[in-house]
Amino acid sequence: MGSFQQVIDQTFPGSLPEAVFVERAYEALAPLGFTDEHTIACVGLCRDEISRPLVERVVGVWGEAFNFSSLAGMLFLGKTGFLAAQSHAPFFGGRQRHVYLVAPHIAIGEGGELGLCHRPGQTGPSHACGALCGFLGELESGRADAALDADDLEQSLLKARLMQHLEWGQVPNLAELTLLTGKVILADLERMIGLTVDIETADYAVLSGVQIHGPKGAALFWPGTHYAMVEGIRRSFRIPD
Ligand SMILES: [Zn+2]
Numbered sequence: 001m002g003s004f005q006q007v008i009d010q011t012f013p014g015s016l017p018e019a020v021f022v023e024r025a026y027e028a029l030a031p032l033g034f035t036d037e038h039t040i041a042c043v044g045l046c047r048d049e050i051s052r053p054l055v056e057r058v059v060g061v062w063g064e065a066f067n068f069s070s071l072a073g074m075l076f077l078g079k080t081g082f083l084a085a086q087s088h089a090p091f092f093g094g095r096q097r098h099v100y101l102v103a104p105h106i107a108i109g110e111g112g113e114l115g116l117c118h119r120p121g122q123t124g125p126s127h128a129c130g131a132l133c134g135f136l137g138e139l140e141s142g143r144a145d146a147a148l149d150a151d152d153l154e155q156s157l158l159k160a161r162l163m164q165h166l167e168w169g170q171v172p173n174l175a176e177l178t179l180l181t182g183k184v185i186l187a188d189l190e191r192m193i194g195l196t197v198d199i200e201t202a203d204y205a206v207l208s209g210v211q212i213h214g215p216k217g218a219a220l221f222w223p224g225t226h227y228a229m230v231e232g233i234r235r236s237f238r239i240p241d
Helices: 004-011 018-032 049-062 078-087 130-141 153-163 174-196
Strands: 040-044 095-102 105-107 202-213 219-230 233-236
Touching (some): 004 174, 018 049, 018 219, 040 049, 040 078, 049 202, 049 219, 078 174, 095 174, 130 153, 130 174
Parallel strands (some): 040 095, 095 202, 105 202
């Protein structure tokens, strides 16, 4: 029998309380120009209401957040959505600044059960991310369908996008699938930034990782890739644990 902490230590080492992650990200980015008044924040998390407190943390430091969210935190808003967010950014010193925070999410139970959570008002166990659990169920049954479904757009797009990164017959566990989803989200973010951001006139920062819901309301964030692009130069920064 495992434990929540064992899964964190083995699979998501360096995870921080999400409030601490957001505060430290702000402290790291403000000296690079990404202050509240000079920046628009854009947040792409799962639509799940248990993801929402992290959005509020971002709003708490950057003052607002353009909503990029789709099921599982996938980025399906496209160029139109990215350009809309960027057009809302303030100008300061002739430049605009965007901060992108993107992440899939996973619940982990007290005994280390992947996907397990409890929701207020429900007596039985629940799961997160439900979209990834649903896809995993299809993979386990050997009947994952990647066709676009007009009545299930986000889920069918999610499946098609993730299946590009799975070997035929490969069935990851939920933690592995969540980490893979995080990589795909980051790749999609960077592709969309390449298509829509003019680094001659705009600076941006990328914050990626995995949002983790633990027992008794624990809310953690596992920091993945993060960096800033300031006046066309990539700047690394550290978020201390
Ligand atoms: Zn979800």
